Amino acid sequence: MGHALTHLERLEAESIHIMREVVAEAERPVMLYSVGKDSAVMLRLARKAFFPSPPPFPLLHVDTTWKFQEMYALRDRMARESGMELLVYHNPEAKERGINPFDHGALHTDMWKTEGLKQALDKWGFDAAFGGARRDEEKSRAKERIFSFRTASHAWDPKNQRPELWNLYNARKNKGESIRVFPISNWTELDVWQYIQLNDVPIVPLYFAAPRPTVKRDGLLLMVDDDRFPLKAGEAPEIRSIRFRTLGCYPLTGAVESQAQTLSQVIQETLLTTTSERQGRAIDKDAGGAGMEKKKQEGYF
Amino acid sequence: MARAKSKPAIYKTDALVAEDIDSYLEQHRHKTMLRFITCGSVDDGKSTLIGRLLYDSKMIFEDQLAALEADSKRIGTQGQEIDFALLVDGLAAEREQGITIDVAYRFFSTEKRKFIVADTPGHEQYTRNMVTGASTADLAVILIDARKGVLTQTRRHSYLVHLIGIRHVVLAVNKMDLVGYSQEVFDKIVADYARFAKSIGFAAFTPLPISGFRGDNIAAAPSANTPWYQGPSLIHLLETVELDAAASQAKPFRMPVQWVNRPDLDFRGFSGLIASGSVKPGDGVVVLPSGKTSSVARIVTMDGDLPEAAAGQAVTLCLADEVDCSRGDVIAIADQPPQAADQFEATLVWMGEEEMLPGRAYWLKLGAQTVSATVQAPKYKINVNTLEHLAAKTFDLNAIGVANVSTDRPVVFEAYADSRTLGGFILIDKLTNATVAAGMLHFSLRRAQNVHWQPIDIDRARHAAMKNQKPALLWFTGLSGAGKSTIANLVEKKLARMNRHTFLLDGDNVRHGLNRDLGFTEADRVENIRRVGEVAKLMTDAGLIVIAAFISPFRSERQMVRQLMAPGEFLEVFIDTPLAEAEARDVKGLYKKARAGKLRNFTGIDSPYEPPLNPEIRIDTAKLTPQEAADQIVSRFIP
Structure with missing residues (x-):
């Protein structure tokens, strides 16, 4: 007889289940990779989900050119090790206007990250994007679904979310819509750290x-x-x-x-x-x- | 309300974290996980209780606490006291309205377990949210305000919890501080509740006198205020109750296949989450619905092959033989396989804004299987407050009831009572893609196994060849008075002159016979089109070119008929006449009657018409005469 699964084993299985559903139902999935610890765990889970195949989607880094040097180094190393394609996107308008965090404040995040992400998803036509957000991070995230739909203009409508029952995910979308999928929604910060420790995940x-x-x-x-x-x-x-x-x-x-x-x-x-x-x-x-x-x-x- | 500020209970973890982090991590690593739901309305102190659990288990940081204190003074409902409820009311709109309107998930842990709490609203209009939160829970905490006792909503929540199959129920009689911690009050509420629980069929529940605000019997029991209470604290209960995952490991092995893993020609694995039971290499298994048998060769994971895997684990199985197996199939233990069927009785919880239409085709997703399904007319609907069975023609938002469901091909299933994974399903609207219902299978209606397809020697290709033509269905849709019948008639005459074998199905004529029993409600319109679609399909099987002229106002039914037909055989012909023009013609005088209120559910007046988005042929009757239209249709169809 099996053993009682620990909370980390259950969380890992849930995340793997979610990723496989997306790959089975979406046309063109991608994993948003921000090089942080949550991304690191998400990437490890993806490799486990599809082993011995490499994860059947690329990694996308929506870059601002202002990340720490050590982040760029780890990003390139992890892409090599996982055998996945790495796509890096820079918002051309932000680049041209020299948008930077010192002079432009909130506009920096808006143009490089928010606009950059939308442009990148549109450019490659991704219809499902994995993100490493967790429900314990912030109050509005506590209510977001694991499969979170965005309109063609990438807007989120918190009042109009699909009910998610059991572990059944409805991944069908209307024309132009895309999905943000959060496979580690139910992980806490401590879970992420402990998983990194137990699995020797590079950070x-x-x-x-x-x-x-x-x-x-x-x-x-x-x-x-x-x-x-x-x-x-x-x-x-x-x-x-x-x-x-x-x-x-x-x-x-x-x-x-x-x-x-x-x-x-x-x-x-x-x-x-x-x-x-x-x-x-x-x-x-x-x-x-x-x-x-x-x-x-x-x-x- | 001047209640003294309470002292938070302290868990012992803190000291261990500071003194010996590695021991703490070792302990944390072996924790199990319990998911539970709290049911109650805002007034029962649900958010306060959850806020208290988070606060007591140190899940609130100083900056959040500072914000909480400031918010409590500004918009709190507890005067100058900390309003724990503000911790858990997430979205801005909710904070303004002071109510929780969605499902939120919260996290905390104690020394023994990690917990995920589904926090859902209590009002009747949020039944769907509660069912959603309950679907993943092992346990439910039902809150009662000690001052109010068992209310209608307590009964509703308990019924839903029972319906969704939660095995452990905690009856938390809250706000005991406001009734002087009276044992008499507590005992009376428990006795009332026990009578009710028995009446809906669940016997076991654990009653608990608490105060979420003051912390009595939450972290430790008995509280000094309730010396008469001999049971466990809420936390102790949560830490020790048996998990569903453990219970499902004892059942026969089943794994829905999510994805076929095929990195190269030498490896073929079937990936999935084990729904129940356990599996070892060498075990005999069967792939359903095909019924092919094999045995497990390997259980593959990135961390190495496993000697055994059990319910709750996500694995990749390699089988000893090359058997056909794809997404949606179920791998099960060979000597105790689940059944496959295409007709069921099920309980549905309707979650769509648009009401259920009997006969309309929805997507049904169960495990990794997605099939087309129709729901028949409800057997009854349940009044969730009184639990009476009521007659119903349909299900609207938040309705719960029982109906038969038919699928277009067999699905592998188990009764929901035996398996949430193989017995729980969702229905998806084919046009909006919204999740419109949650369903729980009761049993199959055996008919699927007993009604077989009779093999026929003269098949449809032979029928068509004898008539020297390619069968097709020309589906005319448009408003009443648009000119459908007139043009369809001309098309048939023209085809007859070309020696084509045809048959014209006309909306009005069919209603004199085959569909005499149907009216004009949305549900009846759906059934009308379903029957006509089936008849048209039989006629195309016989090799005929079928011309059907029906208002057929809804896109989904036209889509349903399209899917019945072989690819390329369905041609949607949109007779496009503006409402004003059709009404001006009013050949049958129906618009006048509808405008006068003498005719209900009239398309274009008080019932909607959904024009085709991409019809194969569109006829603009303002530009073409009926004969020109007929010529154009025939020339598009027979080049």
Whole structure:
């Protein structure tokens, strides 16, 4: 007789089941790969779901050109190891206008990420895109379905979501519609960390503490990752032992001071910490408590 | 309401995390997972209870807590106290209205288990949301306000929980602090509830006196306020109840095949999530519905081949023999296979905005199988408040009832009571692609096994060859008075002159005989078209060119007829006449009657007409005479 499955075994099986449904029912699926720890877990799950075949879809990185250097390095390595095609997209308009996080604030995220994602999906005609969002991250995500439909203009209508019963997913879509699929919806941050530990999933070294050049600005502890970082009068990079709980564009991602150099220590710090994960990201702060919900209606992943 | 700020209960995990993280992780790694649902209305303190569970288990961070405190003062309903409910009311619209309108999933864990809570709204208009949340739950917490006792909605929630097959029910009598922790009040509510529970057929439930606001009997029991209570705390119950996954491992092996894994010619594996039972290499299995047998050669995973796999695991099976097996098939233990059938009785929970139409074709998805299905007229519908069986012609949003369902090919199934995976299904609208119903199979109506196709020697190709023609169905659709019958008649005459064998099915004529028993409601219109479609199909099998002239206002029924026919044999002819023009002609005087309210459900007046989106032939009657139209149709059809 089998054994009682642990919560991680059940979560893994659920995610694999979801990915196989998408591959069986969608015409042109893609995995959005942001190089963060959630993407890392999602990629590992995809490889497990289709083993010994490589995952039958490409990886898509909607890049802003402002990610940390170590993220680009890991991204290229993981694509090689998984045997998957890596597509990198840059919004040409954002590139041309020189949109950057220092001068353009919210417009940076909007153009590179929100618009960039829509353009990339349209360009390659993807009808289903896997994303690594989790329901425990934020209140509006707690209500999003695993299969989340977007109109032809990529908008999300939270009032008009399909009921999801048992583990039956209705993946049929109308012309022009596309689906965002969140296979790790039911994972928590701790689950993700523990899965990484148990499965030796490679992650960006920035998640571990190390001495790094930093600047304190607007309440965020920022890392000076390259020489594009414009220092204000009186600012000088200071070496601090820091790590990141979440990774995005380096000028928008706040670090925490930390000594956690191993996965166990990182998990320990995560569990004992008193601020929620996304607080390090400037993006959720717009529009008060409804920030993410508003962003999603506009098409942000 | 001046209730003292309560002290959060403390779980022991904190100390272990700080002192010995590796031991903690080792412990956490072996936790099992329980999914449960909380049922109750806003007033029962449901959100407060969930907020309390999250708060007590340290799932709330300082920044969230600061926001919570600020929000509590601004929009909370607890005065200056922390309003835990605000933690769980997610979407902006809901926060403004102060109600939860969807299903939200929350996460917390204790030393023994990880929990996923489905938080769903309680009002009757959100029945579908509750059923959705319940479909993945092992346990239900039914909340009762101690001041109010067993209410209509308590009965409704309990019925739904029972319907969806949740085996463990906790009756949480909440707000005990507001009735002075009275044992008498508690006992009376439990006795009332026990009587009701027995009447709907579930005997076992666990009653619990709690206060979500104050924390009594939630993390630890008995609370000092309820010394008379001898049972476990809510958390203890949640930590120890038997999981459904464990129960399903004891059943016979079944795995729906989701995907065929074929990286190269040497490997062919069948990937799926094991629905029940367990499997080992060497086990004899059968592939359904084909009935081909083989044995399991390997259980493949990326982490290495497994010596055994059980319900709840996602695996890839390699079989010893080359047997046909594709997505939708079910691999089962050879000596106890499930059945396949194409007619069932089922309970349906209607979730679509548009009501169910008996006879309309929907997609039915069960496991990895998707088939075309029709629902027959309801046997009855259930009043979810009184549990009476009511006569019904259809199901509308949130209706629950029983009906027979027919599928266009056999599906492998089990009774829902035995298997949620092989007994639970959804219905999908073929046009909007919306999920319109959840269904639970009761049993097959044996007829599928007993009515066989009789092999016929003179087949349809032979019939057509004898008539020296290619059979077809010309389907005329358009408003009443558009000119369908007139043009169809001219088309038939022209074909007859060309020595073609034809038959004209006319809407009015059919209603004098075959469809004499049908009226003009939406449901009857669907059945009218279904019958005509079947008749037309028999006639094309006989080699005829069939001309059908029917208003046929709904796209899905025209689509249904199209799917009955062989590819290329269905030609949709849209007789396009504007409503104003058809009404001005009013050959039969029907529009006048409809406008005067003497004729109900008249297409174009008080019943919709859905024009074809891509008809094979479109006739604009403003530009063509009937004869020109007929010539054009025939020339398009016989070049």
